[in-house]
Amino acid sequence: MENVILTKSKDEIIDYVIDQYGEQIKRVIFTYVKSYTQTDDLFQEFLINVYQRLEQFEANSSLKTWLYRIAINKCKDYLRSPIHRLFKYNEEVKSIHVAKSAEQLAMENEQEMIIVEAILSLPTKYREIFVLRFYQSFSVRQVSDALRINESTLKTRIMRGKKKLQQKLGGEYLEQYE
Amino acid sequence: MSNTNKNLNKAFNDYIGSASLVTNEDRKRFFRRMNKNNKKSHWMPKVITALVAALLITGAYIGYQSSLVDIVEEPEDITIEEKTADYPEKVKAKIADLPEDVQNRLIVPTEFPDEPKSFTFRVDLVDPMQEESRILSTEFAYGGAEVGWGLFVTTWHTEVIRDNVDPTETVTLDNGKEAIIFGNDSSKSIEWKGEEGMYHNIMLMQLESQFTVDDLVKIANSME
Structure with missing residues (x-):
């Protein structure tokens, strides 16, 4: 039923994705990278990926699972990347623990x-x-x-x-x- | 959702932060980028293509002229294309897309802990949000969870700030380069400076098998 949204324009679909799933997906991204800055960046990459791959989505699959899969793959790519191994993004994680x-x-x-x-x-x-x-x-x-x-x-x-x-x-x- | 599950869900939310992570800035940032991409003019690629074509024709002509004069063939280095001839097509296509100077810097191992079951290749940009960004690094990954080990061969193509590492030892590779070794029980890395000061790093992750520093050095010495 939800897949009716896929008949809309790409921009409208992205708006829908942000409204319906954005918050939960960003929270899942955070559990992988534990940095707000990196979560913001990966969320952007996730949206771009969704925008570019909308044609590949199979209408009979679950949109929610498809979106989560893209977000999770983005996180895993990031965690495996040399950038992650080189630069530390842990300041904010530290601050959470200190703040509490x-x-x-x-x-x-x-x-x-x-x-x-x-x-x-x-x-x-x-x-x-x-x-x-x-x-x-x-x-x-x-x-x-x-x-x-x-x-x-x-x-x-x-x-x-x-x-x-x-x-x-x-x-x-x-x-x-x- | 049961009460116990609700409590756990709430604890996750408290841990990550009760304020919404999605802000209007996320939406604006995305649409700004998409609009920027859509507004790009398309005459530049055509000009570049014409220039490249002109250069290629000139180059081919000069090459042909030189070959008439100099018939002594010099031994050529093995290209990355030849080194990766047995790799999956997807990997070869990604390599072929890289600029020539980046391709020339790529080296791959010929020794592995065991027969690799998977080959992947990734490219990371200095700024992942900019398609025209310089290439930061390239990484060949071999192995896969099902074989109990993973081997990551990374080359950095631009200057990087290294995390502080605490090397466990230093070795001299067959090519005369000094390399440092560091890691822990689950992974070991060897790293050295290549030509033009670029870094090469090999990380061997052991999921089930146990590897020694000698295994790592053997792999590093097999790089060509």
């Missing part, structure tokens, strides 16, 4: 915040799964489509990822989440 005092953390839902920090410190291949599943509320099928990995590999990674979190957190915190 112990008191603030205590006021926030502490347990969940600890889990989030642990998830974001996992290697990308586990982190991205938990972000899509528990933050973006993707189904296993949607995660599998967005990351282009088969469901059995996905389940194995979820299991291994949970084990790694367990080691970090010292308990099975994620078991209570669906």
Whole structure:
């Protein structure tokens, strides 16, 4: 039903993408690069890529999954790039941690915040799964489509990822989440 | 969404920031760039094509004249095209698109930890938002997760500011260049300055297999 938007002009489609998915996609980008500046730049690259590849979108697929896939691939390209390895963009990540005092953390839902920090410190291949599943509320099928990995590999990674979190957190915190 | 999931979702939002990440600036920035691209005049490429064609014809004529005078053939260096003859077409096409001076700087290994299962090639620009930007680096990636290792061969084509690295040792390569080695348990890198002061870096990532510094040096010495 949503794919009706694809009959509009490219500019209108981009407006729609920004309005409907921009915020969530930018947040996912942030979980990969952990820098607001870099998130802004990658979001621009994502939009350009969407604009250029609109003709390739297959109308019977999910627009949402297609958009996330493009954004995720942009992030992975960036993380693999020598630019990322050469220049550090971690000032803002540091400032987040510095800005949040112990008191603030205590006021926030502490347990969940600890889990989030642990998830974001996992290697990308586990982190991205938990972000899509528990933050973006993707189904296993949607995660599998967005990351282009088969469901059995996905389940194995979820299991291994949970084990790694367990080691970090010292308990099975994620078991209570669906 | 259950309450526990809502709490986790909220914690993610709190961590990243409660203010909206999408601003009007994102939209403006995108449409500014698209408008700029659409307004570009198209006479310049034609002029450049005409000049290149004229240069090629002149060059070919001069070359033909010289070949009549000088029949002594000099041995030629192996071109990157020959070095990568067995690479996937997609990789070869990307290389062919590069300027000649960049192509001439490319070197590739002939030794690998094991038979590579995948070959990819990427080009990074100094300013990724500008299509006409200078090339910052090129990277050949071999291996793939399914073979348990990944090999990244990077050449920087412009001056770069290096992160501070803490080399574990220094070695002399067969070409006489001094190279530094650094890394950790999951990846090891070797880096040296090539011709014209450009950097070459090889990073060997070990997903399941274990590699030694000697393996890395062997790969570096096989670069041609």
